[in-house]
Amino acid sequence: MNEQTLTVQPVVAASSPYHAPHAQRLAEQLQLDCVGVVGQLKFCEWPLLLYCTDDGVQLQQTGKKAPGPVWADFVTGAVAHRRKFGGGSGQMIAKAVGVKSGVRPTILDATAGLGKDSFVLATLGCDVTMVERSPIVHTLLADGLYRAQQESEITDIVQRLSLLHGNAAQLMAQQQATQTAVVYLDPMFPHSDKSAQVKKEMRLFRDVVGADDDASQLLDAALEFAKARVVVKRPRKAPTIEHETQPTYQVEGKSSRYDIYTLAALEKVL
Ligand SMILES: C[S@@+](CC[C@H](N)C(=O)[O-])C[C@H]1O[C@@H](n2cnc3c(N)ncnc32)[C@H](O)[C@@H]1O
Incomplete structure (x- = not known):
């Protein structure tokens, strides 16, 4: 992989306690930090999440002006x-x-x-x-x-x-x-x-x-x-x-x- 050019590393988070075990498993597989449940994206201290949600796993920026998630969507996209x-x-x-x-x-x-x-x-x-x-x-x-x-x-x-x-x-x-x-x-x-x-x-x-x-x-x-x-x-x-x-x-x-x-x-x- 192209690791030498990576500039951003997400942390793994879950949108609710229901998705927390999935987030934990992903973090272990990908050797990333898991920060548990994040409910409020606006005030989140981590800039980028690999986010386990009801809609699937999404790459999600945080903060007040964060754009929508990046994800693979073959069903509604x-x-x-x-x-x-x-x-x-x-x-x-x-x-x-x-x-x-x-x-x-x-x-x-x-x-x-x-x-x-x-x-x-x-x-x-x-x-x-x-x-x-x-x-x-x-x-x-x-x-x-x-x-x-x-x-x-x-x-x-x-x-x-x-x-x-x-x-x-x-x-x-x-x-x-x-x-x-x-x-x-x-x-x-x-x-x-x-x-x-x-x-x-x-x-x-x-x-x-x-x-x-x-x-x-x-x-x-x-x-x-x-x-x-x-x-x-x-x-x-x-x-x-x-x-x-x-x-x-x-x-x-x-x-x-x-x-x-x-x-x-x-x-x-x-
Ligand atoms: C522009 S995106 C491709 C978008 C894709 N055509 C689509 O429709 O969603 C380029 C992707 O290719 C991957 N990539 C680039 N070189 C690669 C390689 N040598 N082997 C496997 N994946 C590679 C990158 O990691 C990146 O995710």
Whole structure:
């Protein structure tokens, strides 16, 4: 993991006595301090909590102007809305990974984060192996998956998702994950979202996971591992990941871009 770049370390807390044992267990697993029950976020003395609540485990800032929590939400969040009303295989991400009639490539999402992109890809019918190296983000994602498993409406989608903890570059180099047609990468990038809320959440996320400044090595491992293509998500105007191999082509949207490195025809490896 990217521990050397971590700037913020949360403490673990529970929103009520009911969640206190869970908080204690998490703190032991993650080797973080557990501060017991915190009811009033406004006046809390710890700036950042890994917070066990009725809605699941959340990364929560405290203080009077604290933004909302950061958590993996496949049931009520934006990806749930996109599942119901999104553009299906017309979406840019679908085109980038090569989803089309009769083609549902297997995918390794090497930078899973909160699993939003993976969930969209699983909604499109792809089997997705998610890899996340940050123990804190992995905890949020595992908790989000667990909650999603309880929802019968999305059982078929959740069954297509699996989660590994570790550095994806190492897992791919050591063949510790089953080889997939596509490797999907979305490393952290300093970006300039206009919404103050998004900005604060993204800044927090970056502080917790680090800068992902080893993306070149990840791309290297992905190009060796993928059977058909590597897809890299970037902000629209960002440079490509530094590497001797250049993308074969790009799919560009309003704010983001997908760099596609083609290795073989998808149809040949399915
Ligand atoms: C921008 S976020 C990804 C967001 C994700 N696409 C989503 O839809 O929620 C990048 C994530 O990749 C993780 N990451 C970066 N490099 C990694 C690596 N080599 N192995 C595993 N995870 C990695 C970071 O810890 C971070 O959580």
